[in-house]
Amino acid sequence: MWxxxxxxxxxxxxxxxxxxxxxxxxxxxxxxxxxxxxxxGHQVRKSYRKVAWSVGIVEKVILRWRRKGRGLRGFQSEKQLEGPSWQIQPAKAEAEDEYDxxxxxxxxxxxRLDRALARVRSMNQYPEARDQYRRLQACVNSLRESQAMQDRMLADSTGTDGGDFMTELEELCRDDGDAPMSTIS
Incomplete structure (x- = not known):
């Protein structure tokens, strides 16, 4: 070149x-x-403001719709405009709104209960599902029993000075495994 x-x-x-x-x-x-x-970035932030504003408006409209239009500025429903009893209607509307x-x-x-019931009923068709349900029931029952035992132990320990607690614990361990506390390490 050169x-x-x-x-x-x-x-x-x-x-x-x-x-x-x-x-x-x-x-x-x-x-x-x-x-x-x-x-x-400016465009995204600008559109985010619009979205946040519109979400706020939608939330307000939903809340006011649940209250049957009360809270909307200058808005009066047809029911309130019909007769002279429009002063009594807010209490009725409130009760109706609560009822609704x-x-x-x-x-x-x-x-939700119907769907859960249908799910439980469908479990009868499949043996694996029945086994799983039985295991779940056994687990729940054992948890309930252990909770009841803990509650009893707490109730008993509050009434005594704490010396009998160890003897009760040894009795429980003997009942469970037929082994004294001295052999458990």
Whole structure:
């Protein structure tokens, strides 16, 4: 590429200039990427504000809908506008709202119970499921028994000075494994 007649200084100058252009291009691209990142972040934050605002509005509307429109500024339902008894209706609406809310809760609870009952009934068809259910029942029963035993021991230990506690513990261990406490280490 370079001939021997080209001075050495000129070749080095061209090489330095090329390196500088590459470095300058990289720096400019980095600046552009930085600006783009800032703009994208701003756009995301701006849209997040809109989403957060709309979620807040939706939550307020849902809460006010549950209260049958009470709490919406300037809004009066048709029931309140019909007759002169509009002053009495908020108490009725409150009772109805409570009743509706409780009724919905009961419906959901019965739905959950029905699904759980269907799940338990379907277990009868599969032997593996029956075995698993029996193991689960045995585990629950043993936990209940151990809890009852702990409660009894706590009730007994509060009434005594604590000296009888060790003898009762030895009796329990003898009943379980027929081994005295001295052999258990």
């Amino acid at each position: 001939s021997s007649s080209t001075p050495r200084v000129y070749r080095s100058w061209v090489r330095i200039q090329n390196k500088f252009r590459g470095w300058k291009g990289r720096k400019e691209r980095q600046k552009i990427v930085k600006i783009q990142a800032h703009v994208r 809310f409780l009724k919905d809760g009961r419906k959901q609870a019965t739905g």
